[in-house]
Amino acid sequence: MQTSIPLFSQDTILTGIEEKKRQDQSEVRPRVHEKIQNFFRDMSSGVISPILRLKTNRSLCNFHCDHCCEEPYMDRDLKKKTGSRDPRKHMTIEDYAELSRQADEYGIFRFVLTGGEALLDKNIEELIVALDPMKHLIILDTNGWTFDEEKARWFASLGGYKVQISLDSYVEEEHDSFRKKPGSYKRVMRAIKASKEEGLELLLSTCIVKDRVFSQEFEDFCEYCSTEDIPLYVTLVKPVGTARDQDDWVCAKEDIDHLKNLEDKYNIFTHMTPSYGQPGKCITVKGINTVNHDGEIIPCPYMDLSIGNVTHMPLAEIMDRGMKDKWLGPYRDECIIGENFNFIKFHNDSVAKHLKKSPLLPVPYEQGFAIAGKEDKNIAISTVGNTITEVTV
Amino acid sequence: MRPLNNSQTLFDDNGRRIPYEGMRVFNEISLPYYKINQSKTSFEGILSNSRQYASIDSNITAESFESVCMGLKKKAQDEPLLKNLFNGIQIPFICPKALLEDDLGIELEKITLPSIASSFKAVYPELHFKATLQGSSQLSGKLSVATDSRYERFIEAHRNGAIAGWYFPQALQEYDIASQRVQMKTLPFYDGLTLSGGLDTAAALVGSPDLLINADDYPPVLCLSALKHDDERLMLCFKSYGQHLEFWCMSQMLTPEVTQVSEQWSGGLTLFAPID
Numbered sequence: 001m002q003t004s005i006p007l008f009s010q011d012t013i014l015t016g017i018e019e020k021k022r023q024d025q026s027e028v029r030p031r032v033h034e035k036i037q038n039f040f041r042d043m044s045s046g047v048i049s050p051i052l053r054l055k056t057n058r059s060l061c062n063f064h065c066d067h068c069c070e071e072p073y074m075d076r077d078l079k080k081k082t083g084s085r086d087p088r089k090h091m092t093i094e095d096y097a098e099l100s101r102q103a104d105e106y107g108i109f110r111f112v113l114t115g116g117e118a119l120l121d122k123n124i125e126e127l128i129v130a131l132d133p134m135k136h137l138i139i140l141d142t143n144g145w146t147f148d149e150e151k152a153r154w155f156a157s158l159g160g161y162k163v164q165i166s167l168d169s170y171v172e173e174e175h176d177s178f179r180k181k182p183g184s185y186k187r188v189m190r191a192i193k194a195s196k197e198e199g200l201e202l203l204l205s206t207c208i209v210k211d212r213v214f215s216q217e218f219e220d221f222c223e224y225c226s227t228e229d230i231p232l233y234v235t236l237v238k239p240v241g242t243a244r245d246q247d248d249w250v251c252a253k254e255d256i257d258h259l260k261n262l263e264d265k266y267n268i269f270t271h272m273t274p275s276y277g278q279p280g281k282c283i284t285v286k287g288i289n290t291v292n293h294d295g296e297i298i299p300c301p302y303m304d305l306s307i308g309n310v311t312h313m314p315l316a317e318i319m320d321r322g323m324k325d326k327w328l329g330p331y332r333d334e335c336i337i338g339e340n341f342n343f344i345k346f347h348n349d350s351v352a353k354h355l356k357k358s359p360l361l362p363v364p365y366e367q368g369f370a371i372a373g374k375e376d377k378n379i380a381i382s383t384v385g386n387t388i389t390e391v392t393v
Numbered sequence: 394m395r396p397l398n399n400s401q402t403l404f405d406d407n408g409r410r411i412p413y414e415g416m417r418v419f420n421e422i423s424l425p426y427y428k429i430n431q432s433k434t435s436f437e438g439i440l441s442n443s444r445q446y447a448s449i450d451s452n453i454t455a456e457s458f459e460s461v462c463m464g465l466k467k468k469a470q471d472e473p474l475l476k477n478l479f480n481g482i483q484i485p486f487i488c489p490k491a492l493l494e495d496d497l498g499i500e501l502e503k504i505t506l507p508s509i510a511s512s513f514k515a516v517y518p519e520l521h522f523k524a525t526l527q528g529s530s531q532l533s534g535k536l537s538v539a540t541d542s543r544y545e546r547f548i549e550a551h552r553n554g555a556i557a558g559w560y561f562p563q564a565l566q567e568y569d570i571a572s573q574r575v576q577m578k579t580l581p582f583y584d585g586l587t588l589s590g591g592l593d594t595a596a597a598l599v600g601s602p603d604l605l606i607n608a609d610d611y612p613p614v615l616c617l618s619a620l621k622h623d624d625e626r627l628m629l630c631f632k633s634y635g636q637h638l639e640f641w642c643m644s645q646m647l648t649p650e651v652t653q654v655s656e657q658w659s660g661g662l663t664l665f666a667p668i669d
Contacts, residue, residue, distance in 0.1 A: 005506055005507050005510045005522065005523075005524055006524075007502060007506075007524050007525070007526055007532070008523065008524065008525040008526065040528065041528075042649075043527070043528065043644060044527060044528050044530070044624065044626045044627060044643075044644040044646065045626055045644070045646055045649045046626075046644060046646030046647055046648045046649045046650075046651070047649060253607075253608065253609060253610065253611065254608060254609075256635065257608070257635035257636050258635075259635070260634055260635030260636075260637065261519070261520070261635060261636070261637075264521060274525070274634070277525070277527050277528060278527065278643070279525070279632065279634070279639070279641055279643060280634055320648065323647060323648050324647075324648070324651070326419070329647055329648075330419065330647060330653055330654060330655040330656065330657075331614070331653055331655040331657060331658065332611075332655065332656060332657045333611050333614075333632070333633075333634075333657060334611050340426075342426070
């Protein structure tokens, strides 16, 4: 009557390939390996080891995509709106080295370099060195435009670990149109080839709008990635940045559910896919944080609200503050900025209110999440204590 | 939050236990973001599933199953403190007599979870049921009944024979695990009302495999808080992943110092009686 079912655990959840990669790290990057082992040992205690995603060079980009969450951070956008560039101080190489030190101390082992387009940053080599590729896995997020064989060799020689290339449609014309950059698709294909030849870890990322997961194009894209043995990282379009008013692009639960079905069929994943032996969930703070060029930490790649500035306060305190925020820390399945209209409203209202006073994003902690705690009772921080009062009946 | 007062109704209009001073809850008044659709499976359908996938005695009839459940319902509705409990989602279930194991972990691993897998896969062959233990945790020899949960009464009845009853999956929505347990001290019906654990919740899922299927909304995470893992950082639950169904033994720690208070986590209550 009953059929036995496998019980997955840390010991069984890693594939042979993942196990080999981890073993390789013990030889190539022993400190990274040590931090990964520590994270697995301590995750049940509530220890986190999120990716830190660095937006460098004031998010400068050579593309003008329809769905860009970064446009409001770019000088070109600020110039259009205010006539002048972003006046805030950019983190220095020394600041990044200090961030790397604090991240290492915290047990963080992954940095993603992004922008805009990270490869436009003239200081990127210095930055990679400052972050220390022997202590952290350095992942390059690129649109692929300039990532040719030479760039791949250069990145690998610096100790770069992985390349994440954006491809928003498997149909060449659609991708180029969405990205507003003719020839972009071909450059992506070149970048894929170059990454493979250089032996870099590789993944493709693609952004889905409502209903795309049901399309033949998306199925073909998944097939292509399986055939080429390239993991496909799927992000949900968010109604922020240039897409702020595009509520109709927001994925419904049926889109997400279908995506989760496809995960059983193809090597595709989202930021909410179960990983590292943890269930699929919104990964704000605990899974990923973005560091703006001025040091503001945003608890998700797609939000515009800060939880603190790492050039002013220690990284560990900012992480702790974020984890105790009622929206950001506690367990929840859905992507709050991609699916939860209550949060999207709170977020976009906070941003709109802030933009009336200043064109500079993100909204500082004191004017966003902190105020929300008082005005909307959204924040748990100190109001929910850790002590259960015994009751007498 | 209001102080504890045992002279008034303990449940709100949606059948959720009203939190009182000292409880850790996400919202004092629960928001209806995480939803379960009331299953339409009949007593006959539930019994049929439970016979097929959970070794329920074939002598038990749908009439006797329904009769026990309706008797419990009347008893609860006659109790002023439990007024409104049946306003919430309510799932009839029938749980088989214990087959072989004394160990709660082994029973879950070898009998209970495979029953759910069979029942779920029979209705949804294209979806998965997956059980994952976080870290290097185990179930065998590691589970016990949580203090205050009253679940020892359920286990005792389970060892003596089959059990029928009602599972209220969202009665303790947004409560942290410790508060789910502590509030049990305030409830009436010591012998027939327990904090939900693995066997009863599993029986509800075997009988109504669509319990966590929701095309439009995210369902809650069903905490099995009457069961305690030796490693007190861990909790047990059933949850959906998309339309898939999953069992997890995972951390309940928000940070190394603080346990989770999640809007999505829900403790359940189980009203039960033996059935011949």
